[in-house]
Amino acid sequence: MTSRPIPAKAAADPGVRPGGLSTDAAWGVFFLLPYCVVFMLFVVYPIGYAAWLATDKASYVKLFDDPIYWRTAWNTLVFLVVGVNLKMILALFLSGFFALPYLWVRIVGVLFILPWAVPHIPSIMSIRWMLNSEWGMINVLLFDLFGIIGPTWLTDPRYGLGAIIVVHIWKYLPFWTMILVAGRMAIPRDLYEAAMIDGTGPVQRFRFVTFPQLKALFLTSTMLTTIWSLGDFNSVYLLTGGGPGDRTNTLATMGIRYAFRQADFKAGTVTMVSALPVLIPLVILLTCRLAANRRRP
């Protein structure tokens, strides 16, 4: 188990100090030290600082009196409920397509992963220009092809949040699709063969073979992407900047806005803290799930 080979030999060997465990522990500290330093300086200290900032009661009052905060909380909820579900259902559906055993499907898959492989910032900026109401490609095409005068995508809060969700899905759908493809590939083939012998159709095979086998992975993925979507700052900030009139913010951009545009670090921290009732249960649940997955052979 541990690195002590045979106690009798160790005791006889003058090179090993009596009580070899302490040598082991010393080595352990040596190997762990760099990470512990990083963890103390850049995780523990900021969290402690945030905890102190978050004790300011006046900031909670300020936040809860601010109609923009409630609008933001609502946006965040819509973003999570619509964005996450749409993304994961599409990913589940598309993973079926990309798991098909054709070469050309594999080639499409290689291209499909591109949004995930290229940096976020230039792509969002590109989409931002495409959605420009006067000279963006989308509205020009809408007018040329159908004679429709397209809406002002980014300066109308209704469409703004929709555009944010679309950009978010564009960026992260490929990744989750590929994760679910890997999950599908791991399902034993003979389960399908047995189901075929029983004369099942594709819908039944999905319902009774694929989905039960994929359920755990799908659930873990959905929880992970919920947390990370909560932290998607770029899609919101670079697309609409939270505007117009701060009506398309989510908690991520709102916290940054309070802290850095209004120089109110306490309100900024409290905004982030107000997401903890959602964040903490998910983090605990996931930590347990991932740790348990690891232990399974």
Added chain:
Amino acid sequence: MIRRLLYHGGLAALAAVLLVWTLLPLFHMLVLSLTPINAIFVGKLWPDQPTVANYGIIFREENHYLGHFWRQLWNSVFVAAMSCLIVLSVATLASYAIGRLKLRFGPLVTNLSLVTYLIPAVFLAVPFYQVIAEYNLLDSLWGLVFAVVTFTTPYAIWVLRNYADSVPYELDEAAMVDGATPWQIFRLVYLPLIRPAMLAIGTFASLHAWNEYLYAFLILSNELKLTLTVTLGLFRSDDSAPWSLLMAVGVLYSIPPAALYYAVRKYMVTGLTAGGVKD
């Protein structure tokens, strides 16, 4: 026969929709980058007079928005390289301690780092900024490097650790019987064996650093210190800025990470399946 035709026709249609959806924003980036600066207000699918002049303007730093292009590109490279190096060193050491030395508090460290890995970075941005200010690292590339290190190391430890579980422990034991110290085992046995996972993690850390926007934008402010992502973000507030140039920089900035990703895709998959998931 007809059913087969319908089936394959349906698949082809789905593939076509997917490709348009996936490639249109990237194609649009390329189109704008080839459009003369004063001709971008038309929304064309292909420019009337495509030109690579925009790239020349960037390389010669002739536009004031991109007056420090080479310097900022270097900053991006520097942050990516340093982050990669530090993440790899810190994470391999920690993963060895947790996975191989079987410390009593190993699981605690694993769980703590897992929690750090799960919390979105933006939620720590406000206190992190203040702490960086306290360490006198504002407007320093090292401040950004440490931000990236903080948020990628936990995942790196997690992946390396899981990967190391698949490496036989008997090799360590054999080396121990021969009287090797843990440091020697780490260097001569452990590191060579986990090389594929290190490649995945190194790529992951470099890409993360290369793409980082929020922390770069908060920590850096001097023009000479910015990474290119921050400069790209500056165009956000200005529709009259030369967007063709922005998109040309976007194309240039996208090529290295995409190439790197495709080059090590095989290893990335190994890393991902070993470590659960990470986007």
